[in-house]
Amino acid sequence: MAWTEVFTDTYVVGFMLLFFRFAALFITTPIFSHQSIPMTLKASLAFFFSVVFYSSMAPLQIAITIPTIILAILSEFMFGLVIGLILQIAYNAITFAGGQISFMMGFSMASAIDPQSGVSMPIISQFLSLMALMILFSMDLHHWMLLFIDRSLSVIPLGGFIMSENIFHYMMSATANMFMVGFMIAFPLTALSLLADVIFGMLMKTMPQFNLLVIGFPIKIMVSFVVLIATLSAIMYIIKSQMQEAFNYLEILFQFTH
Numbered sequence: 570m571a572w573t574e575v576f577t578d579t580y581v582v583g584f585m586l587l588f589f590r591f592a593a594l595f596i597t598t599p600i601f602s603h604q605s606i607p608m609t610l611k612a613s614l615a616f617f618f619s620v621v622f623y624s625s626m627a628p629l630q631i632a633i634t635i636p637t638i639i640l641a642i643l644s645e646f647m648f649g650l651v652i653g654l655i656l657q658i659a660y661n662a663i664t665f666a667g668g669q670i671s672f673m674m675g676f677s678m679a680s681a682i683d684p685q686s687g688v689s690m691p692i693i694s695q696f697l698s699l700m701a702l703m704i705l706f707s708m709d710l711h712h713w714m715l716l717f718i719d720r721s722l723s724v725i726p727l728g729g730f731i732m733s734e735n736i737f738h739y740m741m742s743a744t745a746n747m748f749m750v751g752f753m754i755a756f757p758l759t760a761l762s763l764l765a766d767v768i769f770g771m772l773m774k775t776m777p778q779f780n781l782l783v784i785g786f787p788i789k790i791m792v793s794f795v796v797l798i799a800t801l802s803a804i805m806y807i808i809k810s811q812m813q814e815a816f817n818y819l820e821i822l823f824q825f826t827h
Contacts (some may be wrong), residue, residue: 583626584626585638586629586642586645586728587619587623587799588615589646590615591619592612592649593647594615594714595615597653597656598649600705600706601614601711601714602653618715622718622722625719625723626722629726629728631728635808637728643726644728648725648730652717654740655739656816658707658740658743659743660808660811660812662697662747663701663808664697664698664753664805665694665747666752667693667694667695667696668691668699669758669759670693670754670759673758673761673762674758674762674789674790683729697804700801701802701805704805704809705812708809710812712817729814750807751763754804754807757796762793765788765812
């Protein structure tokens with residue numbers, strides 16, 4: 570390809586659509602969408618990777634008109650939104666479980682701003698979310714996403730992504746699975762909390778002088794922390810398997826070849 574062809578309408582529009590594909594990816598997916606990363610840095614990364622992957626870009630298959638370009642840009646944003654939503658559903662199982670655990674431990678009112686999403690959430694959810702973020706880095710999820718975009722250029726042409734019925738069905742099942750996994754993660758502490766409530770109720774019946782607020786709650790919190798620490802590795806393994814399953818489904822969804 571000659572240097573003069575780089576600045577033709579086809580390649581300029583193609584580069585712009587490639588930039589929007591990376592921009593949508595960095596806005597929606599875990600790790601890249603972290604609130605502590607400035608938007609200017611995300612835009613700079615999108616431009617940089619657009620230059621790097623420019624040689625992998627296939628020629629455009631759309632007409633160079635204003636309506637088709639607008640539709641192609643919306644298609645690229647939808648592509649990044651679908652990827653980010655599928656991965657965020659799998660990732661949010663850990664924050665849902667953290668909310669359940671915080672409620673059982675009596676920490677539901679103790680909340681802080683989550684640096685990942687920028688919203689207020691219980692401190693146990695924030696702790697588990699940060700631990701899960703470290704797991705994503707250990708899995709090299711940020712490298713997976715770049716390879717995913719590289720492979721998507723040969724499967725889904727720029728501006729050619731269309732929502733299918735399979736995507737909606739998967740999102741519905743993934744959302745239901747998110748709640749199930751969240752309850753499964755929080756089950757050990759939920760069962761412990763119910764058992765502790767039964768024991769404390771029996772003590773208050775047999776020993777009326779037993780003060781539940783002064784003695785019972787600190788014991789319940791201490792035992793809950795012990796169980797949380799003991800099950801932390803299993804919790805991280807579950808969230809890792811959920812992210813791997815979601816990422817593997819992306820390959821099936823977009824019909825990638827191995």
